[in-house]
Amino acid sequence: IPNVQDIEPFEAVSATTVQEIRHNLGIAQGEIAVAYIGGFTRNRLLLPLILAAQGMSGFKFFLWGDGHQRQAIEAAVSGSENARYMGWLPAAQVPEYMKAMDIIYYCLREDYPGAMFNAPNTLSHAMSAGKPLIANRVGDLGRLVENFGCGLLLEQVSPDSIRQMLRRLEDPALRQKLGDAGYQAARNEYNWAIISQKLLDVYQALQISH
Numbered sequence: 001i002p003n004v005q006d007i008e009p010f011e012a013v014s015a016t017t018v019q020e021i022r023h024n025l026g027i028a029q030g031e032i033a034v035a036y037i038g039g040f041t042r043n044r045l046l047l048p049l050i051l052a053a054q055g056m057s058g059f060k061f062f063l064w065g066d067g068h069q070r071q072a073i074e075a076a077v078s079g080s081e082n083a084r085y086m087g088w089l090p091a092a093q094v095p096e097y098m099k100a101m102d103i104i105y106y107c108l109r110e111d112y113p114g115a116m117f118n119a120p121n122t123l124s125h126a127m128s129a130g131k132p133l134i135a136n137r138v139g140d141l142g143r144l145v146e147n148f149g150c151g152l153l154l155e156q157v158s159p160d161s162i163r164q165m166l167r168r169l170e171d172p173a174l175r176q177k178l179g180d181a182g183y184q185a186a187r188n189e190y191n192w193a194i195i196s197q198k199l200l201d202v203y204q205a206l207q208i209s210h
Contacts, residue, residue, distance in 0.1 A: 007128045007186055007187060009095040010095045010098070010099065010125075010128040010129050010130075012095075013095055013096045013099040013129075017096050017099075017100075018096070018099050018100045021096060021097060021100035022100050025060070025062065025100075026060070027060055030058070031058055031059065031060055032058060032059045032060070032102045032103065032166075032169070032170065033059075033060050033061075033062065033100070033101045033102045033103070034049075034053075034059055034060070034061045034062070034101070034102065034103045034104075034105060034134075034166065035061075035062045035063070035064070035097070035098075035101040035103070035104055035105065036049060036062075036063045036064070036065065036104070036105045036106065036122075037064045037065060037089055037094060037097065037098070037104075037122060037125070038064075038065050038106070038120065038121070038122050039065055039066070039067040040063075040065045040066055040067030040068070040069040040070045040073050041067050041068060041069055042069055042109065043108055043109045043112040043114075043115075044069075044106070044107065044108065044109075045107040045108065045109060045136075045157045046063065046069065046073060047072065047073075047076055048107075048157050048158055048159050048162055049061065049063075049105050049107075049159075049162055050063075050073070050076040050077055050080070050083050051076075051159040052159040052160075052162035052163045052166065053080060053082055053083040054080070054159075056082065056163065056166060058170070059082060059166060060082050060083075060084075061080075061082055061083040061084070062083075062084055062086050062101070063077070063083070063084070063085050063086060064086045064087065064088065064089035064097070065088065065089070066087075066088050070085075073085055094125055095125075095128070095129065098125050098126060098128075098129035098131060099129045099130075099131075101129075101131055102131065102169075102175060103131065103132055103133075103134060103166070103169055103175065104122060104125070104126040104129075104131050104132070104133050104134070104151075105133070105134050105135075105162075106120060106122040106123065106126075106133060106134075106135050106141070107134070107135055107136040107138075107154065107157045108136065108138045108139070108141060109138075110136075110138055112138075115138045115139045115141070116138075116139040116140070117139060117140055119139075119140040119141060119144055120141065123135075123141060123144060123145070124186065126150070126151075126182060127148065127150055127182035127183060127185055127186040128182075128183070128186045129179075129183075130179040130180060130182060130183035131179050131182070132150065132151050132152070132169060132174075132175050132178035132179045132182070133145055133150060133151030133152070133178075133182070134151060134152055134154065134162065134165045134166070134169070135151050135152075135153055135154070136153060136154040136155075136156075136157050137153045137154070137155060148181055148182055148185040149178065149181040149182075150178055150179070150181050150182030150185065151178055151182070152165045152168060152169065152178070
């Protein structure tokens with residue numbers, strides 16, 4: 001069973017709410033907001049993202065979360081002009097903050113044992129919000145991003161490779177295209193209502209066969 005979402009809370013977020021969040025975060029007109037929302041572990045390859053932020057004019061980077069790498073994350077963003085640690089984001093606020101971002105980042109270490117079967121909540125959150133992802137070609141994460149056409153995939157995760165993808169995503173038409181592809185997939189097939197019905201159908205078929 002994949003990590004999928006109810007899409008309604010994402011669709012209910014108003015343009016006014018998005019504007020208020022961006023204003024409160026200090027995102028200027030024309031700036032591109034990049035976010036990571038999730039656990040702070042070495043498996044998530046967050047330090048390359050923070051290093052990639054250095055010197056990236058026109059971008060702001062926001063990291064919400066907690067975990068055993070929190071101190072390293074806070075140290076890495078200290079003194080940064082455009083990367084900030086934002087603390088923990090309550091689940092109820094994830095839809096509106098996802099909608100307020102322009103790009104979502106989520107990468108996994110290739111040697112992480114769960115990577116082959118990890119289709120994270122962040123993936124379905126970004127799809128439901130209609131936001132493009134920067135991810136890497138690892139396991140279910142890479143397979144789904146490629147199949148749905150909802151993001152750009154890194155072959156190797158490094159500050160330079162992340163910067164290259166960010167520069168590509170300066171194109172608003174490309175961001176819109178990838179975000180729309182993810183949203184349509186979330187709307188039509190990759191959401192909890194549809195997946196739960198498929199699961200019920202399987203259970204019912206098993207009952208009939210016995």
